Amino acid sequence: MAESDTAEAFAPSIASHIRRNEQGQPYLAGTKCGNCGHTFVGAREVCAKCYARSGLNPVKLAQTGKIYTWSIIYRSFPGIDTPFIDVIVDLADGAHIKGILKGVEADPEVDYFDMLVRVDFREVVPPGADEAYLVYYFVPLEDGEQNE
Amino acid sequence: MSDDVYVIGIDMIKFGRYPERTVPSLAAEAALMALDDCGLSIDRMQALYCGNLGEAGGMVGQRMLAEIGQTGIPVVNVANACATGATAFRDAWMSVKAEVYDLVLAVGVEQMGKGLLGGGGGRKVSTEGILGSGTMPTMFSQIGLEHTRKYGTTFEQFARVSVKNHHHSTMNPKSMYRIETPLETVMNAEMISYPNTKLMCSVNVDGSAAAVLASEQKVKELGLLDRAVKVRASVMSSNPFEERQLAMPDFSAATRLAAKTAYEKAGLGPEDIDLVELHDCFATAEIVHYENLGLCPDGEAGRMIDDGETALGGSIPVNVSGGLLSKGHPLGATGIANIYEVCTHLRGEAGDRQVEGARVGLTHVVGGGPGMGTACGVHILEKT
Numbered sequence: 001m002a003e004s005d006t007a008e009a010f011a012p013s014i015a016s017h018i019r020r021n022e023q024g025q026p027y028l029a030g031t032k033c034g035n036c037g038h039t040f041v042g043a044r045e046v047c048a049k050c051y052a053r054s055g056l057n058p059v060k061l062a063q064t065g066k067i068y069t070w071s072i073i074y075r076s077f078p079g080i081d082t083p084f085i086d087v088i089v090d091l092a093d094g095a096h097i098k099g100i101l102k103g104v105e106a107d108p109e110v111d112y113f114d115m116l117v118r119v120d121f122r123e124v125v126p127p128g129a130d131e132a133y134l135v136y137y138f139v140p141l142e143d144g145e146q147n148e
Numbered sequence: 149m150s151d152d153v154y155v156i157g158i159d160m161i162k163f164g165r166y167p168e169r170t171v172p173s174l175a176a177e178a179a180l181m182a183l184d185d186c187g188l189s190i191d192r193m194q195a196l197y198c199g200n201l202g203e204a205g206g207m208v209g210q211r212m213l214a215e216i217g218q219t220g221i222p223v224v225n226v227a228n229a230c231a232t233g234a235t236a237f238r239d240a241w242m243s244v245k246a247e248v249y250d251l252v253l254a255v256g257v258e259q260m261g262k263g264l265l266g267g268g269g270g271r272k273v274s275t276e277g278i279l280g281s282g283t284m285p286t287m288f289s290q291i292g293l294e295h296t297r298k299y300g301t302t303f304e305q306f307a308r309v310s311v312k313n314h315h316h317s318t319m320n321p322k323s324m325y326r327i328e329t330p331l332e333t334v335m336n337a338e339m340i341s342y343p344n345t346k347l348m349c350s351v352n353v354d355g356s357a358a359a360v361l362a363s364e365q366k367v368k369e370l371g372l373l374d375r376a377v378k379v380r381a382s383v384m385s386s387n388p389f390e391e392r393q394l395a396m397p398d399f400s401a402a403t404r405l406a407a408k409t410a411y412e413k414a415g416l417g418p419e420d421i422d423l424v425e426l427h428d429c430f431a432t433a434e435i436v437h438y439e440n441l442g443l444c445p446d447g448e449a450g451r452m453i454d455d456g457e458t459a460l461g462g463s464i465p466v467n468v469s470g471g472l473l474s475k476g477h478p479l480g481a482t483g484i485a486n487i488y489e490v491c492t493h494l495r496g497e498a499g500d501r502q503v504e505g506a507r508v509g510l511t512h513v514v515g516g517g518p519g520m521g522t523a524c525g526v527h528i529l530e531k532t
């Protein structure tokens with residue numbers, strides 16, 4: 001374990017686009033194309049939209065967004081707790097990301113379209129793993145919070 | 149421009165569960181059936197294109213030839229998600245179209261377990277149930293609800309697809325299931341990922357299908373033009389950039405691209421098509437593909453299923469085989485089995501489920517998954 005003090009102090013990230021800043025604050029890492037303006041989740045060298053090979057800039061993704069589509073998962077792989085609400089979120093900066101909506105009941109009669117949400121980072125032990133990982137969920141945006 | 153390419157022999161085994169069999173033996177059975185369909189022997193085949201996903205590293209084509217005749221021909225083993233069979237067929241078509249060969253064999257085969265398909269994007273620790281769900285039903289449920297978002301399509305309309313395809317399968321002796329599933333049964337079945345219940349998910353089965361393809365000159369030389377089916381278009385696509393594709397795999401853009409190209413190549417339009425076998429891996433998928441394939445204007449797929457236009461006897465019957473929902477979906481075999489179904493109708497040999505007067509048919513498969521991308525194959529076939 002020859003990692004830095006910082007790395008040892010925090011739970012590892014479950015996916016490469018979930019990162020921490022120097023103070024240990026988690027954020028979602030993205031890339032904005034300086035040519036076409038598309039914002040991607042995660043790091044990349046070339047733009048998949050306009051094929052630009054330069055001008056791709058690392059950005060911290062927006063922490064709020066709006067649900068574009070969803071599904072309630074009643075049957076997942078063995079060992080995974082259900083039901084849960086899987087959502088595709090349009091982040092306020094134009095990036096699109098998948099996640100789980102927490103903090104509301106899973107009910108197919110509910111209209112989840114366009115619900116405003118924010119990113120909620122947590123440390124959890126995934127099924128089958130033996131240590132906690134840094135993950136994110138979405139939770140409903142509270143009154144007074146802006147989607148920006 | 150080279151001659152047209154024809155299907156002269158084609159067949160599939162009855163889809164089912166054959167755990168005691170091997171993948172090559174399932175492939176061999178369909179290959180021999182396709183050869184028998186045109187009265188030719190394996191030693192007439194100049195190349196083999198073999199599609200299989202589950203043993204993609206296992207040289208299934210060569211192992212199949214070890215069972216039915218080691219003639220020394222070149223073998224290409226292909227894997228391309230649920231478009232694997234169509235990819236093998238198209239590779240065979242291209243080899244004849246390019247005049248490298250004039251008589252070749254394409255086979256698609258799969259042996260599957262039961263249960264959910266999907267993945268977590270290849271990460272070391274699974275993100276399933278943490279960063280969402282990577283199951284196939286989830287992907288296609290979200291695509292269905294995207295249609296709901298745009299056009300108000302209902303759970304009941306999605307469910308009607310399954311009622312229709314299960315009904316069609318009662319007339320197909322090669323279907324895995326042959327049972328009627330009334331609307332209430334479909335809607336009250338176990339919910340997997342809303343709005344797809346268990347009866348709205350395709351069936352994992354074992355299966356194989358095979359086709360013999362020939363150049364026009366060879367077909368005439370063999371005197372097989374009577375039952376030959378002309379390939380009017382053989383087209384593939386991958387997923388072009390779409391706004392949300394990295395968050396939710398997109399199968400619509402690839403389908404629209406392949407369909408548009410196929411209609412252009414064939415010099416035909418959706419109005420010329422008499423029947424369609426499309427990729428109903430989930431009931432929600434069939435709805436969006438009506439529009440993706442141009443069978444109706446955008447936003448009218450729900451009305452189309454309500455009005456029975458895509459049922460046998462309707463204006464454009466879809467999945468009269470029973471589709472992936474009831475006939476079954478052996479991944480690598482599906483793309484050739486769909487072509488078998490259309491050829492059977494064009495030959496007027498489809499029995500109770502025959503689409504009367506069918507002259508032109510279209511097949512569509514699309515494959516992919518979370519973090520993978522999309523493979524789409526569209527074929528337009530015409531009676532000779």
